[in-house]
Amino acid sequence: MYGKGRIIPALILFLGLMTAPMWFKSGDVSKLPKPEKPKDYTECVAPTQFMRTAHMQLLNEWRDDILREGGSRTGKTANGTEYVRSLQNGCMKCHSDKKKFCDDCHNYASVKPYCWDCHLQPKEAM
C-alpha cells in the first residue's frame, strides 16, 4: 500500500477521536432523568404517560379555554380531587421544586421552554 506509514496511524487516530465519547461515556443513555415526584400527592391531573408526552399541549389548552372561552379555572382528577387549571397556581402547588421536577427532564431533552420568563416559580426555588 502506498504511503501506509502515514495513512494507518492517521486512520487509527481518526477512529479513536470519533469514538472518544463512547470510551468516556459522555451522554450515557442509561442515565435517564428522574424528576422528583411530590411526596404528599399520588395522583396527577392525567395519567403519567399522557402528562409525560403532552403536558405542554394540556397547558396550552387550559390557557386558551380559560382566557378566551371563559372556561372553568378548576378541574377534577379521575379520583375526584379538585385542582386549579394553572401552571403557577396549580401544577406548582404539588410540583413545588422547579429545579428537581421541570428542569431535570428539560435539560436532558435540551428544551428551553420560556414559561418562567413571566410566570413565577414557587418561593423555595427562586
Next chain:
Amino acid sequence: MNSKRRDFLKIAGLTAIAGIAAPSAFNTLLKGEANASSAPAGGHGAAAVTGKRYGMVIDVKKFTENPGLAQQCVTACHTVHNVPDFGNRKDEIKWIWVESYNHVFPENTQYKRPDSLKEMPILALCNHCDNPPCVRACPTKATYKTKDGIVAMDYHRCIGCRFCMAACPYGARSFNWRDPRGKDANGQPFIKELNPKFPARMRGVVEKCNFCTERLAIGQIPACVEVATQTKALVFGDMNDPESEISQVLKTSFTIQRNPAIGTHPSLFYII
C-alpha cells in the same frame, strides 16, 4: 336565414341573463325580506342584549373629596398584577393611572370651565370598549374581547408590534421596553413585591388592564374597586343586568365617556 339568426341570438341572450339573475332573485325573495342596509336583520335599534357586559362608573367628585384615594387604587392594581415601576415616564407601565381633566377629556373644549376641574384627579384605565379598535389592529389575536365584554390579552401570543397601542384612542396600553423582572442601577427590582398568584410579563410585550378577570373568576371584585368600596367612588358590575348596582347608578346619574364620538362604545363612565 338572417331573421332566424337574429331570433336565435335574442333567445340565447335572454336565457343567459335569466340564468345569471334568477338564483340571486330567488334567494332574496325566498328569504322573505330584503333589507335596505347591510345591518343585521331586525331593523332599527340596538341588537338584543345577550350575556354579560362588565362596566365601571368613576365618580370623580368622590376622589376630590378623598385625596390620595386615586393613588391607592393605582397602587393596589399595580401590586396585584406585578406591574413594574421603572422610575421614568418614558418606560412607564400603567394599567390604571391618575390624569388631569384636560388629558382625559380633550374633546371637551369649553372656553370657560370650573376651576375645580384643574386639580381633579381622574382615574383612567382601559375602557373595555364594546367595539375595540385594538382588537381589530392586533395581527396575532393576542388581544380579544371575551363574552363578558372584557378586552383581554394573551401575553403568550403578543409579538410586540404595538399596533394596538397606535390603535387605542385612550392610551391605555403600555409596552415593556425593559425586562420588568429586572433590577435598576441600585439593584432594586422594578417590581417591588411579586404577587405569587399572578404572572409577570416579559420584555417586548404590550400590557394593560384586564378588569381583574382573574379576581372575578374567584368571586372577588377588581382590586381598584375594592380599595374604593367605602366611598363608592368606583362602581363595578354587569351593565346588562338591570338589577345590578351599576345599572341603577347609570339610570339615575348623568355620566360622560371618553371620546364617545369615535364609536368605540367604552364601558367606563365618569360622573364629573
